[in-house]
Amino acid sequence: xxxxxxxxxxxxxxxxxxxxxxxxxxxxxxxxxxxxxxxxxxxxxxxxxxxxxxxxxxxxxxxxxxxxxxxxxxxxxxxxxxxxxxxxxxxxxxxxxxxxxxxxxxxxxxxxxxxxxxxxxxxxxxxxxxxxxxxxxxxxxxxxxxxxxxxxxxxxxxxxxxxxxxxxxxxxxxxxxxxxxxxxxxxxxxxxxxxxxxxxxxxxxxxxxxxxxxxxxxxxxxxxxxxxxxxxxxxxxxxxxxxxxxxxxxxxxxxxxxxxxxxxxxxxxxxxxxxxxxxxxxxxxxxxxxxxxxxxxxxxxxxxxxxxxxxxxxxxxxxxxxxxxxxxxxxxxxxxxxxxxxxxxxxxxxxxxxxxxxxxxxxxxxxxxxxxxxxxxxxxxxxxxxxxxxxxxxxxxxxxxxxxxxxxxxxxxxxxxxxxxxxxxxxxxxxxxxxxxxxxxxxxxxxxxxxxxxxxxxxxxxxxxxxxxxxxxxx
Ligand SMILES: *Cc1c(COP(=O)(O)O)cnc(C)c1O
Numbered sequence: 040x041x042x043x044x045x046x047x048x049x050x051x052x053x054x055x056x057x058x059x060x061x062x063x064x065x066x067x068x069x070x071x072x073x074x075x076x077x078x079x080x081x082x083x084x085x086x087x088x089x090x091x092x093x094x095x096x097x098x099x100x101x102x103x104x105x106x107x108x109x110x111x112x113x114x115x116x117x118x119x120x121x122x123x124x125x126x127x128x129x130x131x132x133x134x135x136x137x138x139x140x141x142x143x144x145x146x147x148x149x150x151x152x153x154x155x156x157x158x159x160x161x162x163x164x165x166x167x168x169x170x171x172x173x174x175x176x177x178x179x180x181x182x183x184x185x186x187x188x189x190x191x192x193x194x195x196x197x198x199x200x201x202x203x204x205x206x207x208x209x210x211x212x213x214x215x216x217x218x219x220x221x222x223x224x225x226x227x228x229x230x231x232x233x234x235x236x237x238x239x240x241x242x243x244x245x246x247x248x249x250x251x252x253x254x255x256x257x258x259x260x261x262x263x264x265x266x267x268x269x270x271x272x273x274x275x276x277x278x279x280x281x282x283x284x285x286x287x288x289x290x291x292x293x294x295x296x297x298x299x300x301x302x303x304x305x306x307x308x309x310x311x312x313x314x315x316x317x318x319x320x321x322x323x324x325x326x327x328x329x330x331x332x333x334x335x336x337x338x339x340x341x342x343x344x345x346x347x348x349x350x351x352x353x354x355x356x357x358x359x360x361x362x363x364x365x366x367x368x369x370x371x372x373x374x375x376x377x378x379x380x381x382x383x384x385x386x387x388x389x390x391x392x393x394x395x396x397x398x399x400x401x402x403x404x405x406x407x408x409x410x411x412x413x414x415x416x417x418x419x420x421x422x423x424x425x426x427x428x429x430x431x432x433x434x435x436x437x438x439x440x441x442x443x444x445x446x447x448x449x450x451x452x453x454x455x456x457x458x459x460x461x462x463x464x465x466x467x468x469x470x471x472x473x474x475x476x477x478x479x480x481x482x483x484x485x486x487x488x489x490x491x492x493x494x495x496x497x498x499x500x501x502x503x504x505x506x507x508x509x510x511x512x513x514x
Pocket of ligand 1: 105106164165166167168198200242246271273274295310
């Protein structure tokens with residue numbers, strides 16, 4: 040496989056276009072950029088071939104737990120590409136962008152209904168940025184109340200972004216272990232909750248795919264203690280139309296629009312986040328806010344007041360907002376079926392696999408579940424993940440959450456058929472058998488992909504992410 044620059048070097052004696060003589064002042068003339076000089080057809084073939092070496096949801100199952108890699112209906116793409124949306128300039132006066140303001144406002148209303156919260160912002164670009172915003176809001180809220188609170192409670196099954204956010208906002212993370220049923224241990228929680236605790240950050244259903252059974256008691260105790268409840272709602276795909284974080288006692292909840300509300304994602308973006316809060320925190324949300332003045336007039340309110348300020352330029356990632364509203368509107372009041380099918384698919388798949396792989400928390404799951412391959416040997420999860428590639432599937436999330444050894448975290452999503460789930464289960468069973476009968480075959484996998492085993496340590500320690508011109512090209 041070549042880099043696009045290497046095609047250039049290969050064309051022997053190619054002729055670069057003569058620079059056009061524009062009689063520009065000398066100091067405005069740039070050096071020739073070291074861009075590759077390649078035929079159009081070679082460019083097309085280069086990138087088409089690269090795309091064929093990739094894997095995506097359009098090629099097959101992508102059961103990456105916690106990431107909700109579901110199929111994204113094409114109609115959302117069509118809508119987002121409508122010229123009025125795709126070429127809208129963010130600085131256009133609001134009198135000329137009424138439709139788009141209405142669109143943002145309507146998505147806000149839908150998500151308020153889905154989460155059971157009072158106020159919302161769509162400005163953050165991702166779930167992790169919502170967390171940052173939420174904890175910044177908590178910080179300001181307590182500062183204004185003159186309360187010194189320095190701790191944030193986070194269970195040990197949480198996504199790494201939760202403690203990272205706490206640290207970024209200069210809070211101390213207090214980790215609570217999980218109990219035998221995969222809930223945050225209620226006893227440990229009770230012993231830890233004190234007047235120093237600013238926020239409890241919980242993921243519900245948690246990253247084990249399990250609903251927090253003590254959520255109401257945890258919320259009540261927090262409330263009595265003056266502590267805020269933050270919900271990492273990345274797993275909302277399990278709850279749409281079934282349960283609202285607002286009813287579970289949360290004061291803030293974030294949604295990952297690119298997960299639950301069907302935007303293609305992976306590889307770092309683009310994404311969209313929504314942070315919904317209870318009314319007593321509404322004034323802290325970022326500006327500008329969309330105001331509905333009457334049935335047909337929307338405006339932007341820039342007054343800062345108690346707001347923590349901006350978290351993103353303009354109004355967030357508008358293209359993601361369009362896709363999310365399109366997705367929600369196309370489901371309408373049937374949106375509950377998304378989660379019903381996501382939960383059904385996950386429970387069906389776990390029923391096929393739990394005889395062969397260890398199921399550490401044997402409860403009915405939500406939209407995902409965590410298996411352990413510890414019964415198949417050390418490092419078996421890594422071997423299995425690589426071997427799955429030979430069968431044409433993307434592997435699940437592995438070695439996460441950290442509390443399960445040799446973890447395989449599987450999220451089939453609602454968009455997969457029973458036939459696909461059956462096939463995936465039979466592949467996982469076959470690999471378990473291969474590991475016993477022909478372990479080298481599995482340990483040396485993948486055998487069929489364009490690139491085999493990578494040196495992951497070297498890749499992490501000495502990343503080489505940028506092409507540099509040869510010394511000759513560096514003027
Ligand atoms: C994905 C995820 C996050 C982070 O969200 P991003 O949108 O990737 O920043 C946080 N928590 C959980 C449980 C997640 O699955």
